Amino acid sequence: MKVIIAGSKGMLAQDLIPLLTEQHETSSFDQDEVDITDKGRVFEFVGSVKPDLIVNCAAYNQVDQAEADRETAFRVNGEGVKHLALACKEFKSVFCHFSTDYVFDGKGNRPYQPDDEPNPISAYGESKRAGEVFVHSILSDYYLIRTSSLYGKHGPNFVHTILRLAQERDVLKVVEDQVMSPTWTVSLAHGARRH
Ligand SMILES: NC(=O)c1ccc[n+]([C@@H]2O[C@H](COP(=O)([O-])OP(=O)(O)OC[C@H]3O[C@@H](n4cnc5c(N)ncnc54)[C@H](OP(=O)(O)O)[C@@H]3O)[C@@H](O)[C@H]2O)c1
Structure with a gap:
């Protein structure tokens, strides 16, 4: 493919x-080559490749900063995803999009299921949900993978932070009111490829 x-x-x-x-x-790109908020540029790139599949790993992921900068969060996670979905429709590509557990409100006491009702309670969660809604409404053939708390060797993440702080300090103070399912990027990559 x-x-x-x-x-x-x-x-x-x-x-x-x-x-x-x-x-x-x-073929792949990041925002220095194709900014997904630029519909024309997305169509130009996708049209030059005419792929069977587009996998979207691009996102605005700064959860706390999104509260102060909702506009950027929605532009990238909403409009940007819409442009990719529209390009999939135009060039008959299947779409694989990554979303997040932040589309839920976190009040459940069991692991979330795909059909659970989204109810985002943060700007980041709302912006990722906006992207999901565009995907649902534009396409019929897609994969939507909601993942959680990624860690991997190529990016800043909770595991890196704790390992660094553990070397620097004798005592660590860490939030205790958050439950998450840490997901290794390599496991997720293998799982996504299988499907
Ligand atoms: N990280 C997590 O804990 C986590 C948890 C749940 C779900 N997810 C989802 O999983 C997916 C992958 O996450 P990740 O942690 O690998 O993300 P990441 O490391 O933040 O990578 C996202 C990439 O997208 C790029 N990007 C941002 N805006 C763009 C734009 N307008 N056009 C094109 N590219 C753009 C970023 O570039 P810059 O660095 O230059 O901004 C960055 O290289 C995302 O959909 C994310 O929402 C992540």
């Missing part, structure tokens, strides 16, 4: 691209 991966310099993409490249003809 011909596969485009968006957000190529990100933590997940850097583990996913080599795996996909073993089996497929891949």
Whole structure:
């Protein structure tokens, strides 16, 4: 297959691209080459490749900063995803998009299921949900993978932070009111490739 991966310099993409490249003809970009908020540029790139599949790893992921900068969060995670979905429709590509557990309100006491009702309670969660809604409404053939608390060797993450602080300090103070399912980017990349 011909596969485009968006957000190529990100933590997940850097583990996913080599795996996909073993089996497929891949091309990838990050925002310095194609900004997904620029619909014309997205269509130009996708049209030049006419891929069978587009995998979107591009996102605005700064959860706390999104509260003060909702506009950027919605532009990238909402409009940007809409442009990729529209390009998939135009060029008859399947879409694989990554979303997040932040589309839920976190009040449940069991692992979330795909059909659970989204109810985001943060700007980041709302912006990622906006992207999901565009995907649902534009496409019928897509994969939507909601992942959680990624860690991997190619990006800043909770595990890196704790390992660094553990070397610097004798005592660590860490939030205790948050429950998450840490997900290794390599596991997610293998799981995504299988499907
Ligand atoms: N990290 C997590 O804990 C986590 C948890 C749940 C879900 N997810 C989702 O999983 C996916 C992969 O996450 P990740 O942690 O690998 O992401 P990441 O490391 O933040 O990588 C995202 C990439 O997208 C790029 N990007 C940002 N805006 C763009 C734009 N307008 N056009 C094109 N590229 C753009 C970023 O570039 P810059 O660095 O220059 O901004 C970055 O290289 C995302 O959909 C994310 O929402 C992540």
